[in-house]
Amino acid sequence: MNTLTPSSRIGGFHKLAVAQRIERVAQFAGLSAEDQAQLAQTGNLPAETADHMIENFVGTMNIPMGVATNLRIDGRDRLVPMATEESSVVAAVCNAARQSYDAGGFVTSMSGTQMIAQIQLTGVSDPQHARVRILERLDDIRAMCDACDPVLVKLGGGFRDLEVRVLDTRGGAMVITHLIVDTRDAMGANAVNTMAEKLAPHIAQWTSGTTNLRILSNLADRRLARARCVWPLDAIGGAAVRDAMLSAYHFADADPYRAATHNKGIMNGVSAVVLATGNDTRAVEAGAHAYAARGGRYASLTAWETTARGDLAGTIELPMAVGLVGGATKVHPTARLGLKILGVSSAEELARIIAAVGLAQNFSALKALATTGIQKGHMALHAQNIAMMAGAVGGEIDRLTQVLVAKGLVRMDVAEAELALLRQA
Numbered sequence: 001m002n003t004l005t006p007s008s009r010i011g012g013f014h015k016l017a018v019a020q021r022i023e024r025v026a027q028f029a030g031l032s033a034e035d036q037a038q039l040a041q042t043g044n045l046p047a048e049t050a051d052h053m054i055e056n057f058v059g060t061m062n063i064p065m066g067v068a069t070n071l072r073i074d075g076r077d078r079l080v081p082m083a084t085e086e087s088s089v090v091a092a093v094c095n096a097a098r099q100s101y102d103a104g105g106f107v108t109s110m111s112g113t114q115m116i117a118q119i120q121l122t123g124v125s126d127p128q129h130a131r132v133r134i135l136e137r138l139d140d141i142r143a144m145c146d147a148c149d150p151v152l153v154k155l156g157g158g159f160r161d162l163e164v165r166v167l168d169t170r171g172g173a174m175v176i177t178h179l180i181v182d183t184r185d186a187m188g189a190n191a192v193n194t195m196a197e198k199l200a201p202h203i204a205q206w207t208s209g210t211t212n213l214r215i216l217s218n219l220a221d222r223r224l225a226r227a228r229c230v231w232p233l234d235a236i237g238g239a240a241v242r243d244a245m246l247s248a249y250h251f252a253d254a255d256p257y258r259a260a261t262h263n264k265g266i267m268n269g270v271s272a273v274v275l276a277t278g279n280d281t282r283a284v285e286a287g288a289h290a291y292a293a294r295g296g297r298y299a300s301l302t303a304w305e306t307t308a309r310g311d312l313a314g315t316i317e318l319p320m321a322v323g324l325v326g327g328a329t330k331v332h333p334t335a336r337l338g339l340k341i342l343g344v345s346s347a348e349e350l351a352r353i354i355a356a357v358g359l360a361q362n363f364s365a366l367k368a369l370a371t372t373g374i375q376k377g378h379m380a381l382h383a384q385n386i387a388m389m390a391g392a393v394g395g396e397i398d399r400l401t402q403v404l405v406a407k408g409l410v411r412m413d414v415a416e417a418e419l420a421l422l423r424q425a
């Protein structure tokens, strides 16, 4: 045993006051007084609030929130808050939206606000019989689920449908029950998980099997957000640009290696809005990637075509489990502000806007990649980060950024040397 390594076994860490926790971490990691002061600075999320959001809270991780401009969605102009650490993500949405604004912008729709909860049943020798026995209980199941959440039912949501599948697995046949629940303006995880847990013992009893997992599915394919948009040929720079962008899409749709990056770009936009509104980025990301693989091969979340007039038409469709109530959407003061800036009054409205942002993001990435390449725009913004990392402050940041971009050398060693020269001058 290395006696120099401090122990991570800290009993009762969660019971300590925040300042004491910071002190313990400082002892463990050798943090300076300045480091500790940095941790204690929680910005626009009060420590008392944050301390109730997660366990063992010691600090916040602020990332920039920008606002995407130029978006016209379903005939209404929107400013869309985006929280991201990646330079160029907000600019990409603004650019794509500007190029479609005069032609009318984005049109969006949604398949519904239904979530799926799964109940896993094992140990039945007659899975087909068990499946039908569960289906026969539709009315009982509906009543039990709705009784779990009378408020949701009052708001027009509640149990909607029942699906039961027999699944062939490495561990033998399983009977998987899907509770399909309209969760309205809630993301719905709590609502459907409660229903699944309530129902599971009954399913076990009706079938003489054993229930195991009771949890929502993040493949929320009954909650699909869709957006479409036409970019006029003139606005994007002509047929050669359009065809190069189409070819880039064809590549992504045919090749999972490219599709992963193509969809990552889409999620740059999607996750930034999901985060700025206090929603669950991982839930939306898991749903998106699972949906992208629904055909048995991972493919593009967007589709790109040429209209009869020769313009470029883009479409996106992806699961979008976001809510306006519950979780960080209500607790985090900046998330509440994000929703206020957006001016949305339903989870559906939010989901549709996010789909439009995902499509806009993909447009800009394809256009940049198919024309000048991604590095030109990226580097201009990246240069600012390098300038700050090299120690530039105040007006030096812009001056040094310009020098780095002009030289075409966005590197730390160059930044340090150029900063020294600027300071001498």
Ligand code: MEV
Binding pocket: 086, 261, 262, 263, 264, 265, 266, 268, 365, 366, 369, 374
């Ligand atoms: C970078 O974060 C995102 C892109 O790689 C997306 C793409 O390649 O389509 C530019």
